[in-house]
Amino acid sequence: MTSRVLLVSPAMSASLRQARFDDGGSLDDGGAAQARSAAGSLPTAARVLVSPSVRCRETAAALGLDGVPAADLAGLAVGRWRGRTLDEVGAAEPEAVARWLTDPACAPHGGESVRDLCGRIARWLADARAVEGRTLAVVEPDVVRAAVVEALNLPAALFWRLDVPPLTVTELGGRAGRWNLRLGRPLAGPEAD
Template identity: 55%
Template sequence: MTSPTLRVMLVSPALNAALREARFDGDTPLDAAGVRAARAAAPHLPAADRYAAGGSARCRATARELGLPAPGGLGVAPTGWELGRWAGRRLDEVAAAEPAAVAAWAGDPEAAPHGGESLRGLLGRVGDWLAAGAWGGAQTPAASPVRLLAVVEPAVVRAAVIHALDLPARAFWRLDTGPLTLTTLTGRPGRWNLATGQPLAPAGAVRGAG
């Protein structure tokens, strides 16, 4: 059977305190400003055939405020980067306390000085998800593109771009993913086209201004 054409639409979550503070998130939920921003973005969400969300509190809350199906109707998308004992701490604090560890983490994709997941592990896990057709290798006729919309952590969006374009791991650190932006991969496993950085609402609403 011919592999289907897929449109994998990745939406980054709304801002919360951890994202604002450049903190390695320990599963912090959305705050009031993030909730308002997600609700403002909801009318701009593209249509999809299937929906999924990562397991973090902010991804699930963003999905809810965007009007996606209840958790029982959502597929499972990759979770964010597991950063072990650094979870919940600010990057500047960790860098001051463990400069050599942070340098190794940022410079070596195999390093995991925090005791969690290496960058190589994250890239492989997200790549496996895309290679499986993003929902377990579902097959449909090639003339019927399947649209999947998933709310996932910014690190997962960046990892998906690295995998889709076959970029070197070090390029991960050169990619930025803003809150409530849409990154779209269109094609099939092994051959993807990329559209990135499309905001789902006016800039002020996305940032949760006001």
């Protein structure tokens, strides 16, 4: 059986632009327009899923996708840091941020650790492997990072070394118990050439 998982990162939003932990904000006008211009550029899929965040749901809608919300694909839960910028948190809690960025088991914000997120996404990938055909999911950048870490069996400490640009596709495919990776294809715009 061959399974394919296409992970689409959300279009640009003010939160992404400001390096703000998800605050439930919408896509900005430019991000929404870019996503609309990419509508129809994705292949058909056996199932379409979407992270529960506003920016992922709006990206899916702008792409013309009727995705099913998937709680397992939620972004990293950052507890009391939600809605704040990384700079704000770093100024208020520099030691906590330093630990969080270097220790994947650390969750000083009271939410989920990077290791916990990677484990959650590993379980989701195992389930996705059992689905024949293509699964397309619009997900937060940290979910893409966790999927890459798990698919390639990388140390969780490399999680923060993976950059996920807005509105790109990361594709996992494979058989026989392993994943192959195709990274960061832009959906639309001049970078797609």
